[in-house]
Amino acid sequence: MNSELSSLQVQDIGEQGLLARLQRFCPPEIIGDDGAVLSTEPGQSLVVTTDVLVDGVHFSEITTSGEDAGWRAVAANLSDIAAMGATPLGITVGLGLPGEVAVSWVEELYQGMTQCLQKYNTPIVGGDIVRSPTTTIAISAFGQVDPLRIIRRTKAKVGDMIVVTGVHGACAAGLQLLLHPELGQNLSDSDSEALLLSADRTVLIHAHQRPKPRLDVLPILWEILDSYTPHSVAGMDSSDGLADAVVQICRASGVGAVIERTQIPLPKQFNHWLTQEQALEYALYGGEDFELVLCLPKEQAYAFVQQLGEGAAIVGKMTDGSTVILHDQTEEYPDQVLNLDRGFQHFSH
Amino acid sequence: MNSELSSLQVQDIGEQGLLARLQRFCPPEIIGDDGAVLSTEPGQSLVVTTDVLVDGVHFSEITTSGEDAGWRAVAANLSDIAAMGATPLGITVGLGLPGEVAVSWVEELYQGMTQCLQKYNTPIVGGDIVRSPTTTIAISAFGQVDPLRIIRRTKAKVGDMIVVTGVHGACAAGLQLLLHPELGQNLSDSDSEALLLSADRTVLIHAHQRPKPRLDVLPILWEILDSYTPHSVAGMDSSDGLADAVVQICRASGVGAVIERTQIPLPKQFNHWLTQEQALEYALYGGEDFELVLCLPKEQAYAFVQQLGEGAAIVGKMTDGSTVILHDQTEEYPDQVLNLDRGFQHFSH
Structure with a gap:
């Protein structure tokens, strides 16, 4: 220039x-x-x-x-x-x-x-x-x-499946890589697991720099919904993280939820770089992935995921009560209650 | 509290x-x-x-x-x-x-x-x-x-009358009085003309603090327009001053204008406080009065002013060419060309 x-x-x-x-x-x-x-x-x-x-x-x-x-x-x-x-x-x-x-x-x-x-x-x-x-x-x-097609946070019902598009945590990880270029460089040679391939680094940084709003999945959603009895869809985007989205929908709808720890779609770039705990931290609380978090009846949820293949996943379901629980099918981790306190408090000291 | x-x-x-x-x-x-x-x-x-x-x-x-x-x-x-x-x-x-x-x-x-x-x-x-x-x-x-009723800056035609609602300059004068409380206090006793009554001060400050958008005049405008052959209205608000509004409409419509100096409605609170030049300065360049500046064919313009009484005035008309001239019917002042350079340049050093 x-x-x-x-x-x-x-x-x-x-x-x-x-x-x-x-x-x-x-x-x-x-x-x-x-x-x-x-x-x-x-x-x-x-x-x-x-x-x-x-x-x-x-x-x-x-x-x-x-x-x-x-x-x-x-x-x-x-x-x-x-x-x-x-x-x-x-x-x-x-x-x-x-x-x-x-x-x-x-x-x-x-x-x-x-x-x-x-x-x-x-x-x-x-x-x-x-x-x-x-x-x-x-x-x-x-x-x-x-x-008739407005997606609202208030519309989730007990028994709805929680469906998410895309992978979660990539954007927040990309930001950390930009802010701390030494991450994943394995400079100390002490931990061979912590190495992040250069190509994977690029993918994650790109996820941060160029996130995509998921306007593309709406026509697929409507097509599926049109083939079943009409009903309303609950949902929001994951701009403040997956945990925030599920908690917000539960609060607004007066229901609880169980999220299956092992079902949360993570970026494959995390595989050899982050521990399972670190990866989940990014996915649940990282935010700005701008994926959709939708609550759909079982049949529609399965049809949606079938249509999108790896582009969507069922991560849990809405339950009676008001708590949002992170559950581990493999029983390696105890149940954990999710709330918003873990999220960003923009005005804190 | x-x-x-x-x-x-x-x-x-x-x-x-x-x-x-x-x-x-x-x-x-x-x-x-x-x-x-x-x-x-x-x-x-x-x-x-x-x-x-x-x-x-x-x-x-x-x-x-x-x-x-x-x-x-x-x-x-x-x-x-x-x-x-x-x-x-x-x-x-x-x-x-x-x-x-x-x-x-x-x-x-x-x-x-x-x-x-x-x-x-x-x-x-x-x-x-x-x-x-x-x-x-x-x-x-x-x-x-x-x-069919959208008011646009581009729709002014040669021969249209320039109609303004309300008085002009009150808001800017009110701001100056807030910033410089000594104004109009006649502290020096040297100039008896410069005294501003306390009640008048209050009115001008209130004009600054609580300006009113002129949504109230639209039904009156439509009623008048409906009784004539349908046509479009040009106009904008006076948020950056009367001069700016007329210049902007002229630019957008590709016409010129003549504004009659003595026809500009000034706040009566200016009478014993400001010189004619100072008053005009506030009215033309002060801004934030949020009055409407409309361009209407002659008959509609007169009907509008008749309807609003002292609440509106014809201040000039649209002309051939591209210059906006401030004219004095009494010939006390020479013609003056108005442009935007006199207005605020928000980013200047």
């Missing part, structure tokens, strides 16, 4: 100058009014979701490329849309920027956002750019959903 | 604790999913708008009460909805908060938001609360609009 270009700061071109550069990322007909106009199809409900990402908390402007930050911000929001059973219509982007942020970083941010958005035919329909001491990305995403 | 309560900080109760306290401001059926579900009426389009407000830039956590910050943030977004000709459906609130922010300030913020929202029957339908070094409020607002 031209070094003059890359050293250009936001304060050098001002809000209007920056807006002019970023307009190429938005459909031209949508720019320049007080708001954007979208249409939902007749009979569809609107789904709205919002996320705020802060430099130094959710990403680091220094260690995260603009493209990765942009992709991840969009993926998180589209994952929320998917978790409601909806199809995305558009997003708005609110940016808070210190004057000394590189214009190139902001352009890369939009590049990353549009790369992810294009995979799901979703436009940036509006936004706001303001001065701030802290780089902040506030995204709202809009989608539409058939009111 | 209980001093223990008022000294409680966000970091003392964490994200979940704060969420639990704020849920009373949201409709219960809407909480706790990955997204909120809203319905537009059949045949209506969706309007989406977003704004980011930053502590120290758009408000000051120290000098702005939580209630005022909340009211103003909501008013700005609902004003954008009004400026599109739409009716609000709901808002989402993304909050970035330092751990040491007082919980009472955040609760007051929500109090102020809901006070404004309740006037317009609009719920908070979702949000996100995250840790940030800088208090940040990112609001997205959603509305619905009859596609």
Whole structure:
């Protein structure tokens, strides 16, 4: 990149100058009014979701490329849309920027956002750019959903199977590998189990940098559900980890759950690198995998997993009561009660 | 207020604790999913708008009460909805908060938001609360609009009258009075014209603290338009000042404009306090009055003003060309070309 270009700061071109550069990322007909106009199809409900990402908390402007930050911000929001059973219509982007942020970083941010958005035919329909001491990305995403197909946390019933898409823990492990490059390098030569192959490292880091919202599984889900008696689906995404998702659904639905320890799909890259305990820690509490956690009646659950093959797994079921228990079929480990205290407390000292 | 309560900080109760306290401001059926579900009426389009407000830039956590910050943030977004000709459906609130922010300030913020929202029957339908070094409020607002009634900046035609609601400059003057309490106190006794009555001071400060989005004038506008041949309306709100609004509409529509200096409605509180030049400065460039600036054919413009009485005024008209001229009918001042350079450049050094 031209070094003059890359050293250009936001304060050098001002809000209007920056807006002019970023307009190429938005459909031209949508720019320049007080708001954007979208249409939902007749009979569809609107789904709205919002996320705020802060430099130094959710990403680091220094260690995260603009493209990765942009992709991840969009993926998180589209994952929320998917978790409601909806199809995305558009997003708005609110940016808070210190004057000394590189214009190139902001352009890369939009590049990353549009790369992810294009995979799901979703436009940036509006936004706001303001001065701030802290780089902040506030995204709202809009989608539409058939009111009969809304996925809600409250709809789980005793006896429902807990079905998850994808593998769990890869994203959090990828972040740790980025933050601590010495991990898995086996530098001490003392523990041959701790070696992580370079190709596996790349896969995990990529899982962190480019997570994919699971909008792709919704048509498969509807097809299966349409062949059975109609009923509602419970679920959410695993943005705060698998444990959080199951606990949240249980709380909202007033049920309990048993998760089978050995059924949780883990990244195969963990195999020779992490102990079973470490792997489970990432899968349960790591978060940001943006997989779907769904509660389905037995037959539909099996049909869904059969259809997706290795892309989905039944990890447990909903029970009477209110506790979420991690159970080991092999009886190697005692039952363990899962709750949210183990998760991130963003404001703690 | 209980001093223990008022000294409680966000970091003392964490994200979940704060969420639990704020849920009373949201409709219960809407909480706790990955997204909120809203319905537009059949045949209506969706309007989406977003704004980011930053502590120290758009408000000051120290000098702005939580209630005022909340009211103003909501008013700005609902004003954008009004400026599109739409009716609000709901808002989402993304909050970035330092751990040491007082919980009472955040609760007051929500109090102020809901006070404004309740006037317009609009719920908070979702949000996100995250840790940030800088208090940040990112609001997205959603509305619905009859596609034939969307107000756009691009629709102005040569010959259209420029109609404004309300008075202009009050909000910016109110802010100056808050920032510089010595203004208008006539402390030197040297200039008897510069005295501002205490009641007038209160009115101007209130205009800053509690601006009102002009959703109330839309039914009047539609009623008038319905009695004439159907056609589109151009317009926007005056959130960045009257000059900015007219210049933006002219740019978007490819026309010019003449604004009559003496026709701009000024707050009567300015009369004995400010010179004509100072008053005009506030009205043209002050911003945040959240009045509507509309371009209407002559007959409709007159009908609108007749209906609203002192609540609206014709301030000029759209012309051939591309310049926006401030003209003085009394010929005391020469013509002046208005452009955006005079406005705020948020990122300047």
